[in-house]
Amino acid sequence: xxxxxxxxxxxxxxxxxxxxxxxxxxxxxxxxxxxxxxxxxxxxxxxxxxxxxxxxxxxxxxxxxxxxxxxxxxxxxxxxxxxxxxxxxxxxxxxxxxxxxxxxxxxxxxxxxxxxxxxxxxxxxxxxxxxxxxxxxxxxxxxxxxxxxxx
Numbered sequence: 041x042x043x044x045x046x047x048x049x050x051x052x053x054x055x056x057x058x059x060x061x062x063x064x065x066x067x068x069x070x071x072x073x074x075x076x077x078x079x080x081x082x083x084x085x086x087x088x089x090x091x092x093x094x095x096x097x098x099x100x101x102x103x104x105x106x107x108x109x110x111x112x113x114x115x116x117x118x119x120x121x122x123x124x125x126x127x128x129x130x131x132x133x134x135x136x137x138x139x140x141x142x143x144x145x146x147x148x149x150x151x152x153x154x155x156x157x158x159x160x161x162x163x164x165x166x167x168x169x170x171x172x173x174x175x176x177x178x179x180x181x182x183x184x185x186x187x188x189x190x191x
Contacts, residue, residue, distance in 0.1 A: 047087040050078050057095030064120040065099035069152025071126050072102075073119040080114050088118050096120060107131065126150060 060072035092104035106118040121127045133146035148158040
């Protein structure tokens with residue numbers, strides 16, 4: 041299977057992607073992460089971003105992006121942001137200079153959760169944070185900085 045087919049098989053349908061872009065473009069939340077990791081490589085990253093852009097044609101206010109992260113070695117993740125600074129804030133929030141708990145609070149706000157929902161979540165899961173600074177078993181390594189591939 042080639043790089044293009046790899047990406048197409050791993051990503052959700054264009055309808056799902058379009059809905060995520062629509063929610064960001066309409067201000068429901070500043071960030072949507074597509075919960076798919078795609079094997080890294082320039083061709084795959086370009087295809088990933090192309091799919092995101094194509095699906096978001098009805099919501100031009102949503103900025104499609106793809107980033108490489110050490111949290112998932114050899115993979116890229118992507119999504120939509122309301123503005124370029126949202127992508128910058130996401131990358132900073134996941135950098136080693138931000139403590140794990142603060143990283144998750146910032147990520148929660150970017151994904152559209154209210155401060156009260158985040159506080160309730162923290163209270164409910166107090167003591168369940170793993171050594172990497174994330175929820176136990178989450179797979180998020182909040183100490184791994186992200187490196188931008190695009191926009």
